[in-house]
Amino acid sequence: MTNSVKHLKEFEENGAGAIVLKSIFEEEIVFEYNKYMTEATKYGYDDENLDYFDYKIKQDNINSYIKLIKDAKQTVNIPVIASVNCISSYEWVYFTKKIEEAGADALELNVFILPSDYEKDSKEIEANYLKIIEEVRKNTRIPLIVKMSSYFTALGNMIHKISKMGIDGLVLFNRFFSPDINIETQKITSAPIYSSPADIRLPLRWIAISSGKVNCSIAASTGVHDGEGLIKMMLAGADAVEIASTIYKNGAKQISKMNEELHSYLDKRDLESVQQIKGLANQLNIKNPAAFERVQFMKYFSDNQDDIV
Ligand SMILES: Cc1cc2nc3c(=O)[nH]c(=O)nc-3n(C[C@H](O)[C@H](O)[C@H](O)COP(=O)(O)O)c2cc1C
Numbered sequence: 001m002t003n004s005v006k007h008l009k010e011f012e013e014n015g016a017g018a019i020v021l022k023s024i025f026e027e028e029i030v031f032e033y034n035k036y037m038t039e040a041t042k043y044g045y046d047d048e049n050l051d052y053f054d055y056k057i058k059q060d061n062i063n064s065y066i067k068l069i070k071d072a073k074q075t076v077n078i079p080v081i082a083s084v085n086c087i088s089s090y091e092w093v094y095f096t097k098k099i100e101e102a103g104a105d106a107l108e109l110n111v112f113i114l115p116s117d118y119e120k121d122s123k124e125i126e127a128n129y130l131k132i133i134e135e136v137r138k139n140t141r142i143p144l145i146v147k148m149s150s151y152f153t154a155l156g157n158m159i160h161k162i163s164k165m166g167i168d169g170l171v172l173f174n175r176f177f178s179p180d181i182n183i184e185t186q187k188i189t190s191a192p193i194y195s196s197p198a199d200i201r202l203p204l205r206w207i208a209i210s211s212g213k214v215n216c217s218i219a220a221s222t223g224v225h226d227g228e229g230l231i232k233m234m235l236a237g238a239d240a241v242e243i244a245s246t247i248y249k250n251g252a253k254q255i256s257k258m259n260e261e262l263h264s265y266l267d268k269r270d271l272e273s274v275q276q277i278k279g280l281a282n283q284l285n286i287k288n289p290a291a292f293e294r295v296q297f298m299k300y301f302s303d304n305q306d307d308i309v
Helices: 005-013 026-042 047-075 092-101 122-139 155-163 197-210 227-236 245-250 253-268 289-293 299-303
Strands: 019-025 080-086 106-111 144-148 169-172 179-182 187-190 217-221 240-242
Touching (some): 005 019, 005 047, 019 106, 026 080, 080 092, 122 144, 144 155, 197 289
Parallel strands (some): 080 106, 106 144, 217 240
């Protein structure tokens, strides 16, 4: 939806606070390069030619992304956040500089490495994440947001570590494409690409645990589909929510609907600002902080309901 500026004005008119553009994907560039490499090897191109292909592919990709940022900035007045997906720190310093020059208001780093390599332990994988973030932070002057996944052995520790790297915001959590299997054709298919409101629980728990303990902003992502989801995330301590699936399903008007639901929730309680509800139900503010760390379905839970304040 953010691949062209067509929808951006509509998002702004419906009350979006900011727009995160689709990511520019390192993997896509590498894939395209490998395709050229196969062709080039067939025709016996030398190293100089291959270097040229490498340069040209990267230039073309980055140039079309730069154009998207510039067009977006001309279309809307709300902040435009560029997003890069990277799996290595190679090249990204150059790309992020270009993104900054194009006028992006902030950069969201969408880093994800599926921990499927049997040879790599969690220390090595985590060190790679930290290196990417460190490199980009060193070389970026605009606000930097890190969009995390929940695929970490010591998730709390990683959230804390990343939040201390001089970044401005964290997004908890990204949701990924998942493969499925069609039992009739016995072929690999795509699992549903949209989230459902039930998916809110994982980020809700971790935002409630982390907010108030990290010194950067937190945005919630995954499963926020309506005003109720938005309010829950604010109560858990989120500073913002990022929404995707619900816009695909319900259109841009869902943004204004969610904002209205939030306003009427505040009005009903004679509150003037979201600041008055933010974090009310996070781990620091509830009577029983262990509530967010419970994981087993013991009888105890059905007998004891926690109220939040
Ligand atoms: C069609 C589609 C495209 C997406 N493209 C990107 C992307 O380019 N970069 C990114 O960081 N996340 C991307 N996402 C993930 C969303 O930003 C979001 O993290 C995820 O969908 C969970 O939020 P939701 O429950 O509101 O959909 C995409 C999601 C969908 C459904």
